[in-house]
Amino acid sequence: MRVRVLGTAAGGGLPQWNCGCQSCCRAAELGVQLSQDCLAISGDGNSWYLVNASPDLRTQLLATPELRPPPGTRRTPVEGVLLTSAELDHTLGLLTLREAARLPIYATAAVHQALRQAFPITEVIGSYTAVQPQTVSDRQVLTAGLAAEIAVVGDKRPRYAGELRGTGWVVAYRFTGAGRSLVYAPCLPAWSDAFEQIIDGADVVLLDGTFFTEDELTHASGSDRPASSMGHLPIRAALPEIARHPRTRFLFTHLNNTNPLAHPDAPELADLRAAGAEIAAERQLLVLE
Ligand code: MLT
Ligand code: MN
Ligand code: ZN
Numbered sequence: 001m002r003v004r005v006l007g008t009a010a011g012g013g014l015p016q017w018n019c020g021c022q023s024c025c026r027a028a029e030l031g032v033q034l035s036q037d038c039l040a041i042s043g044d045g046n047s048w049y050l051v052n053a054s055p056d057l058r059t060q061l062l063a064t065p066e067l068r069p070p071p072g073t074r075r076t077p078v079e080g081v082l083l084t085s086a087e088l089d090h091t092l093g094l095l096t097l098r099e100a101a102r103l104p105i106y107a108t109a110a111v112h113q114a115l116r117q118a119f120p121i122t123e124v125i126g127s128y129t130a131v132q133p134q135t136v137s138d139r140q141v142l143t144a145g146l147a148a149e150i151a152v153v154g155d156k157r158p159r160y161a162g163e164l165r166g167t168g169w170v171v172a173y174r175f176t177g178a179g180r181s182l183v184y185a186p187c188l189p190a191w192s193d194a195f196e197q198i199i200d201g202a203d204v205v206l207l208d209g210t211f212f213t214e215d216e217l218t219h220a221s222g223s224d225r226p227a228s229s230m231g232h233l234p235i236r237a238a239l240p241e242i243a244r245h246p247r248t249r250f251l252f253t254h255l256n257n258t259n260p261l262a263h264p265d266a267p268e269l270a271d272l273r274a275a276g277a278e279i280a281a282e283r284q285l286l287v288l289e
Contacts (some may be wrong), residue, residue: 001041001145002288003204003285004041006039008281009254010256015033021220023262035059038057038093040066040078042146048067049081049082055088080103080134083106083111084187085111086110094115100129102131103131105132107133108136112133114161114164117164118163136150145178147175152168170231182202183199185206191233204249206253207251208253208254210255211227212234213234214226220258239277242276246276
């Protein structure tokens with residue numbers, strides 16, 4: 001199994017265009033840019049699936065040689081997209097994929113409903129490409145060497161979908177190929193039993209690193225919204241849980257622009273290292289064989 005981390009930031013990216021917080025200013029000064037979270041995964045190195053479709057997708061695809069069409073063809077190695085939620089930072093990139101000949105989209109029934117009704121993007125791109133909505137089941141074989149399982153980890157609906165009902169709004173995927181496994185959970189409201197089960201025995205877990213602390217937004221922007229009310233378990237609360245799984249490699253992704261850990265020289269990284277965890281890097285390649 002090969003996994004390419006296409007982007008590691010939360011919605012807005014780093015720096016965020018309208019944010020003058022310390023972290024965004026520093027990033028702008030240093031020329032540091034984190035793009036919005038997205039993953040590419042392959043069982044055989046030839047057929048690839050995207051997990052989430054970020055607003056930065058075009059740039060991310062062009063920066064990834066494995067995802068380029070073979071010269072002289074108009075054939076993409078991208079076989080489809082799996083969505084962990086219907087949030088805009090995970091779905092706006094679907095617009096970029098409209099040039100595809102066909103576009104299988106794997107998601108829960110709730111997410112498909114949002115993309116049909118509240119934010120009818122599949123309707124819109126359906127005029128350009130053959131959208132093939134697939135409702136993800138418990139276990140799904142994607143290609144011969146790659147299977148996906150899901151766990152529902154949250155029920156926070158996107159703000160634009162406030163009227164819709166149903167469950168299964170936020171999921172984690174566990175990918176398995178040749179006996180190795182990786183879990184992708186860029187949004188994780190709590191370390192639940194469902195999450196504990198899906199990461200059991202996994203080799204690698206990429207998980208929600210939106211905020212380092214519960215009150216980070218208060219300090220950075222005067223907002224009164226704690227991390228947990230926004231559906232994001234802060235890194236600091238995840239570290240003791242991570243320490244209980246010494247055989248699994250944990251990397252945080254979906255970092256908000258206020259998160260001090262977005263900067264490689266942050267003193268807070270010492271806490272992370274002590275727990276045996278890492279911050280995922282833009283374009284990082286993980287090879288699980
Ligand atoms: C989230 O991760 O909570 C959402 O993407 C928030 C947003 O950017 O709307
Ligand atoms: Mn997000
Ligand atoms: Zn900022």
